[in-house]
Amino acid sequence: MIIGVPKEIKTHENRVGMTPGGVLQCVKNGHTILIEKDAGQGSGFTDETYVEAGGTIVDDVEDVWKRSEMIVKVKEPIKVEYPRMREGQILFTYLHFAASKELTEAVTKSKCIAIAYETVERADRSLPLLIPMSEVAGRMSTQEGAKYLEKPMGGRGILMGGIPGVPPAKVIILGGGIVGVNAAKIAAGMGAYVTIMDINIPRLRYLEDVMPRNVTTLFSNEQNIRKLLPDTDLVIGGVLKPGAKAPHLVTKEMLSLMTPGTVLVDVAIDQGGCFETSKATTHDNPTYIVDDIVHYCVANMPGAVPFTSTLGLTNVTLPYTVQIANKGWKKALKDDSELLKGLNIADGKIVYKDVAEAFDMEFTPVDEVL
Numbered sequence: 001m002i003i004g005v006p007k008e009i010k011t012h013e014n015r016v017g018m019t020p021g022g023v024l025q026c027v028k029n030g031h032t033i034l035i036e037k038d039a040g041q042g043s044g045f046t047d048e049t050y051v052e053a054g055g056t057i058v059d060d061v062e063d064v065w066k067r068s069e070m071i072v073k074v075k076e077p078i079k080v081e082y083p084r085m086r087e088g089q090i091l092f093t094y095l096h097f098a099a100s101k102e103l104t105e106a107v108t109k110s111k112c113i114a115i116a117y118e119t120v121e122r123a124d125r126s127l128p129l130l131i132p133m134s135e136v137a138g139r140m141s142t143q144e145g146a147k148y149l150e151k152p153m154g155g156r157g158i159l160m161g162g163i164p165g166v167p168p169a170k171v172i173i174l175g176g177g178i179v180g181v182n183a184a185k186i187a188a189g190m191g192a193y194v195t196i197m198d199i200n201i202p203r204l205r206y207l208e209d210v211m212p213r214n215v216t217t218l219f220s221n222e223q224n225i226r227k228l229l230p231d232t233d234l235v236i237g238g239v240l241k242p243g244a245k246a247p248h249l250v251t252k253e254m255l256s257l258m259t260p261g262t263v264l265v266d267v268a269i270d271q272g273g274c275f276e277t278s279k280a281t282t283h284d285n286p287t288y289i290v291d292d293i294v295h296y297c298v299a300n301m302p303g304a305v306p307f308t309s310t311l312g313l314t315n316v317t318l319p320y321t322v323q324i325a326n327k328g329w330k331k332a333l334k335d336d337s338e339l340l341k342g343l344n345i346a347d348g349k350i351v352y353k354d355v356a357e358a359f360d361m362e363f364t365p366v367d368e369v370l
Contacts, residue, residue: 001325002032004068006061007039010075012283014042014306017072017093019314020053022321027054031325034058034068043306065089070329072321074313075300076103085110087347090329092321094118094133096270097344098245098358104350108361111348113329117317118270119243119352120342127242128338129320131178132312134267136302138182138238141265144296145171145234146190148263148287154294156261158233161191168192169233174220174249174274176203179238179267187234188212195228225249229257237266237274243344244354245272252276252290260292269297330370340366 003026005017016039018026023033033055037047047057058064065071065084073093077085085091085107095116097104107114117129127134142160149169151157162168169192173180176198187194188211196211197220198204204217211217218224229235229250239246246268255277268274269281277290280299287296302309320339323332333340344352349364356363 001069002034002067003070003072003325004034004064005039005072006064007036008074010078010300013075013300013303015074015303015310016040016043017074019310020045020049022314022318023050023055024053025318026322026325029322029326034064036061036064043310070324082106085112087111090324092324095344097355098243099270099272101359104355104359107345108348108350114345115342116344119344120338121242122338129316132316133302133309134178135182136305136309137267138179139186140301141183141236141267142186145236145263145265148294148296149233154287154289155263156233156259170231171234172197172228172232173236173238175238176200176207177238177240183236183238184211184215188215226254226257229254232262234263237268239268239274240271243352245358246274248274248276250275255291255293258293263294263296266297269299273297334370
């Protein structure tokens with residue numbers, strides 16, 4: 001199979017869809033890998049390292065898309081890339097369709113085969129291709145939250161860990177999943193008082209056992225969130241419903257409960273955000289203020305640490321990429337129930353129910369396209 005790896009063009013997106021090590025593995029399986037010139041530069045991988053691994057460097061991005069039977073990316077296509085998608089071509093990347101009707105319609109119209117990293121799902125309901133980026137985003141959310149709590153950045157002017165005689169920051173983390181756990185680890189390590197909120201009691205029991213003493217757990221409901229907000233400095237939203245829009249757990253009206261300069265970091269922004277006032281931002285302009293509350297809603301947070309992120313991503317995506325390339329998409333999906341759940345759109349039909357429901361569009365059972 002001919003696999004194309006174009007350069008990412010979203011603002012400050014320096015990750016790349018495949019490392020030279022991944023290229024080598026694909027080539028050893030008999031596949032041809034087309035790498036757009038300088039695609040790996042932002043992640044620290046030169047064109048020479050891709051050539052040494054057996055890849056072919058292509059100057060023209062249009063040529064990469066035209067020649068490739070499968071495109072392996074990091075982020076969802078943006079408007080300039082829509083015309084490049086074509087019928088029957090496999091698109092394997094993060095897609096987050098439920099957050100964008102425009103993208104959903106464009107991919108449906110193209111009749112390409114869209115397999116989304118974020119909905120590949122194991123029997124235990126874990127999301128193997130989302131986990132490493134959730135780990136990165138979770139840890140970064142605390143790092144960025146701490147920065148924007150500084151007064152010159154618009155925050156309250158609070159040091160996360162405090163000092164002797166002065167209390168540390170108070171942090172709420174909404175969601176006890178991969179993002180929440182990693183956010184809590186960093187916040188606790190910085191010395192903050194941390195509360196993790198979730199609706200899964202067994203998960204809260206587990207977190208109560210393994211987290212340090214400055215982390216407490218609390219059942220997540222509106223009343224409990226409202227009680228904590230007036231005395232909170234940083235709120236991190238890490239709630240995920242695979243393939244579907246994130247619920248709004250903090251409404252616009254609830255902003256009035258918070259102290260001016262409180263910081264909200266919405267890691268769920270790729271799925272629409274879990275704060276009602278969230279809107280996607282970029283690394284160029286990462287924050288905005290609503291009712292004196294700082295909002296950080298960068299939709300590709302791991303893109304700021306591309307070397308770490310690209311290595312972590314290829315570690316988990318490569319085995320699935322090789323399966324698809326070796327077998328073709330239909331057989332690969334039939335043989336692997338985890339990968340089957342990654343199929344969102346095929347032949348112009350939406351086969352992932354939550355995506356269809358997000359926009360009241362027609363849903364087609366996946367068996368009909370296989």
